[in-house]
Amino acid sequence: MQVVAPGEEFGRNDTAKLGYFIVKVFTGRHEIVPIRTYGEISIHPETTDKDLLLLTDCKVWMLGVSLRQGWGRRVELAVDGLDEFKRKEAYRDGLLIALLELGVTSLRVPLADLANADVRRRLSDFVRLGFGFTVYSLDSPDEHVLTTIAAHGALLENWELIFPEHSILRAAESVRITQSVFKGKLFISPVVPLKKDVADKNIFQHFASHGFSVEQTVKAKKLLSTVNDNSHRVGLTFRVSPWDDHLTTLSEIDRQVKDHKLINLQMPRLNEGKCFDDEKKLEKFIIDVYKTSRTMQNSTVFLDTFVDNDRGYYPRIGLLDRRLNPRKAFHALKLVSQQLSQQI
Numbered sequence: 001m002q003v004v005a006p007g008e009e010f011g012r013n014d015t016a017k018l019g020y021f022i023v024k025v026f027t028g029r030h031e032i033v034p035i036r037t038y039g040e041i042s043i044h045p046e047t048t049d050k051d052l053l054l055l056t057d058c059k060v061w062m063l064g065v066s067l068r069q070g071w072g073r074r075v076e077l078a079v080d081g082l083d084e085f086k087r088k089e090a091y092r093d094g095l096l097i098a099l100l101e102l103g104v105t106s107l108r109v110p111l112a113d114l115a116n117a118d119v120r121r122r123l124s125d126f127v128r129l130g131f132g133f134t135v136y137s138l139d140s141p142d143e144h145v146l147t148t149i150a151a152h153g154a155l156l157e158n159w160e161l162i163f164p165e166h167s168i169l170r171a172a173e174s175v176r177i178t179q180s181v182f183k184g185k186l187f188i189s190p191v192v193p194l195k196k197d198v199a200d201k202n203i204f205q206h207f208a209s210h211g212f213s214v215e216q217t218v219k220a221k222k223l224l225s226t227v228n229d230n231s232h233r234v235g236l237t238f239r240v241s242p243w244d245d246h247l248t249t250l251s252e253i254d255r256q257v258k259d260h261k262l263i264n265l266q267m268p269r270l271n272e273g274k275c276f277d278d279e280k281k282l283e284k285f286i287i288d289v290y291k292t293s294r295t296m297q298n299s300t301v302f303l304d305t306f307v308d309n310d311r312g313y314y315p316r317i318g319l320l321d322r323r324l325n326p327r328k329a330f331h332a333l334k335l336v337s338q339q340l341s342q343q344i
Contacts, residue, residue, distance in 0.1 A: 006321040015039040016325035018228040029238050036099045046078030064106030065306040072119030096265040108302045111137040115148050136160035150181040162210045172227040172249045189237035211239025211264040214249050217256045237262040242269050250292050260298040267305040275315040283329045287336050
């Protein structure tokens with residue numbers, strides 16, 4: 001299912017998959033609350049208040065996440081074992097369970113996910129469960145993209161229009177065209193050119209990212225003034241680089257930009273060929289980012305690595321491993337979100 005090597009006992013002792021669901025039924029809808037027990041069948045005498053809090057159900061304010069790995073297609077199970085005569089298909093719902101458990105509602109995916117009929121069907125299922133989607137695409141939308149949005153854009157909350165540096169001045173024209181078919185919010189973002197990152201002269205950015213830096217705030221606001229029609233339907237996307245002081249950068253973006261904004265928060269990493277796997281550092285990073293983000297106005301912060309990135313360049317751990325089981329940072333984020341929500 002997870003396209004990674006099995007763990008010990010070939011998955012039979014994968015206790016992170018054990019637990020139960022509370023289903024709350026309302027008129028016309030229902031809510032699903034996953035409770036992950038790790039195989040425990042009773043409350044242990046040494047269970048702490050923090051442990052119990054992780055089992056509680058309360059509404060929390062939560063960060064958004066970008067879904068990098070494929071999430072919307074079914075996978076085929078091998079013809080073997082439980083069914084020797086049919087090839088079963090299933091969704092990797094470990095991701096959905098983790099999102100529900102953590103309280104994530106804001107998801108960010110490429111526009112191609114909306115264009116693909118199979119993935120769009122799954123996206124529609126997620127919307128009915130209460131998730132909100134932000135899609136992103138590169139450069140001015142062509143006729144095919146506009147047709148897709150006109151037909152299915154009601155499934156979306158936001159659309160990021162990302163422009164190469166040489167064409168960002170066309171943003172105003174693109175926004176006007178796009179608003180004729182899309183009624184949600186639009187956000188303008190630049191491609192970050194291949195260059196040395198300002199914060200660390202020894203780091204060379206071989207791969208394009210996107211989002212305005214905090215140093216580009218004045219330029220970004222000036223660009224926004226040329227496209228905004230006072231409807232507050234157009235905003236900006238900012239980027240917090242792994243080499244930035246993330247808390248200072250988040251606070252400064254919030255101080256300078258009062259309108260609604262999206263923030264592409266790049267998670268900790270080392271270099272192109274070395275894996276960042278420090279769970280303690282990631283845990284502290286996530287807690288600090290969460291606390292700072294709660295104080296920000298009109299902001300949606302998207303974590304760029306929810307699931308481990310264990311292939312290619314900049315390998316790094318996320319909040320879930322590749323079997324879609326929670327890491328320490330996941331539990332730390334869940335705990336602090338519930339603690340702070342109960343204090344309100």
